[in-house]
Amino acid sequence: MDITLVSTIFEGLPRQGPGMMTEAETVVQIRDLGYRVIGSFRLPGEGWWDHYDTPLSRRIPSLKETYAQNPGALAIVVTRLPSR
Numbered sequence: 330m331d332i333t334l335v336s337t338i339f340e341g342l343p344r345q346g347p348g349m350m351t352e353a354e355t356v357v358q359i360r361d362l363g364y365r366v367i368g369s370f371r372l373p374g375e376g377w378w379d380h381y382d383t384p385l386s387r388r389i390p391s392l393k394e395t396y397a398q399n400p401g402a403l404a405i406v407v408t409r410l411p412s413r
Contacts, residue, residue, distance in 0.1 A: 352369070352371075389406065392406045
């Protein structure tokens with residue numbers, strides 16, 4: 330994929346992501362769109378840390394090295410990905 334396209338897409342996203350809604354607000358939005366909720370479940374917080382944020386954070390140094398000569402890609406790595 331063209332890094333210019335990726336940069337353009339990321340520039341259009343809010344810096345901190347969309348606001349989080351409560352479960353009740355989500356149900357209202359679903360119903361307002363004409364759907365009905367037939368069930369739901371909540372993912373444990375560890376799931377995000379253990380299977381997404383932590384593994385991705387470990388890759389940041391490698392990604393910075395890989396894209397050191399590509400300012401557009403490096404900007405995405407530095408500003409858009411989680412790091413600890």
